[in-house]
Amino acid sequence: MTKKILAVDLDDTLFTDGKGICKANMDALNQMLDMGHILAVDTGRPTHVMKKLLKKFEIFDRDNVYLLGYQGTVGTKAIDDELLFGHYLENEPALRFLGYAKEAGLSTLAFEYGNIYSFKRDINIEKYAQVSKETITIIDSPNELAGHNLTKMMVIDFDDSDVLFDFQAAHKQEFAPYFESMFSNVAFLEYIGRDTNKGSGLVELAKKLDIPIEDTVACGDERNDISMIKAAGVGVAVSNARDELKACADYITAADNNNGAVAEAIHKFILN
Numbered sequence: 001m002t003k004k005i006l007a008v009d010l011d012d013t014l015f016t017d018g019k020g021i022c023k024a025n026m027d028a029l030n031q032m033l034d035m036g037h038i039l040a041v042d043t044g045r046p047t048h049v050m051k052k053l054l055k056k057f058e059i060f061d062r063d064n065v066y067l068l069g070y071q072g073t074v075g076t077k078a079i080d081d082e083l084l085f086g087h088y089l090e091n092e093p094a095l096r097f098l099g100y101a102k103e104a105g106l107s108t109l110a111f112e113y114g115n116i117y118s119f120k121r122d123i124n125i126e127k128y129a130q131v132s133k134e135t136i137t138i139i140d141s142p143n144e145l146a147g148h149n150l151t152k153m154m155v156i157d158f159d160d161s162d163v164l165f166d167f168q169a170a171h172k173q174e175f176a177p178y179f180e181s182m183f184s185n186v187a188f189l190e191y192i193g194r195d196t197n198k199g200s201g202l203v204e205l206a207k208k209l210d211i212p213i214e215d216t217v218a219c220g221d222e223r224n225d226i227s228m229i230k231a232a233g234v235g236v237a238v239s240n241a242r243d244e245l246k247a248c249a250d251y252i253t254a255a256d257n258n259n260g261a262v263a264e265a266i267h268k269f270i271l272n
Helices: 010-014 023-034 048-054 091-103 123-132 159-174 199-210 223-229 259-269
Strands: 005-008 040-044 066-069 074-077 083-086 107-112 115-118 149-157 178-186 187-195 216-220 234-236
Touching: 005 010, 005 107, 005 199, 005 259, 010 159, 010 259, 023 259, 040 115, 040 199, 048 066, 066 199, 074 199, 083 199, 091 107, 091 149, 091 159, 091 178, 107 123, 123 149, 149 159, 159 178, 159 187, 178 223, 199 223, 216 223, 216 259, 223 234, 234 259
Parallel strands: 005 040, 005 216, 040 066, 216 234
Antiparallel strands: 066 074, 074 083, 107 115, 107 149, 149 187, 178 187
């Protein structure tokens, strides 16, 4: 048997709209894991939040399940906290960026392994905390994060995405040498280190496990999944994915996230 890696996004890909996992997906995941294939949950979510979220699904408590958190920049096993790899933001430009966001009055989050920081608890931050179930520490100044290993930064606006697009454009030239920026949701503008993303995380995990990248399959739905879809041996867009992702995919599922899209990819490209 050729061992394969399935890299999968969570929200609107593996998860249903209600943040559950449908029976078809659960059965297919169990079957591939029982056979010894690898599952890599490749997501923008912080690793510690993923562990809490996935704890209710016993299927993930296995030695062949890996977590690629913070847009694929930090890799661990699901069953322990040992870091397989971690890529962090260059600190000085990160603090400069956070200063600009704070001065602009934007709802801003800074992430490090195990912690999330913001400068105010406004309506956007409150809504993010409620939706994500994440604990957020309020700080006064970006300088409090000097020397911290930040994994990613995020600017949020649930009501006016144009504010985010304008901010991204205004600072693109200054920060392009240091960061990649992408929208993981129309309300979330995220920044990670240059040349790190979900795709590079999948490539790094495959190398560590000595599995050719040709033997990987990736499933996603959003713009931030594009790098993962392009990096994988087979890139799969679920039927409810954005058109930008579908344009990059090798295969588009007939099923959506609520009706076994990931199972469809597993049966077609891993269990066949």
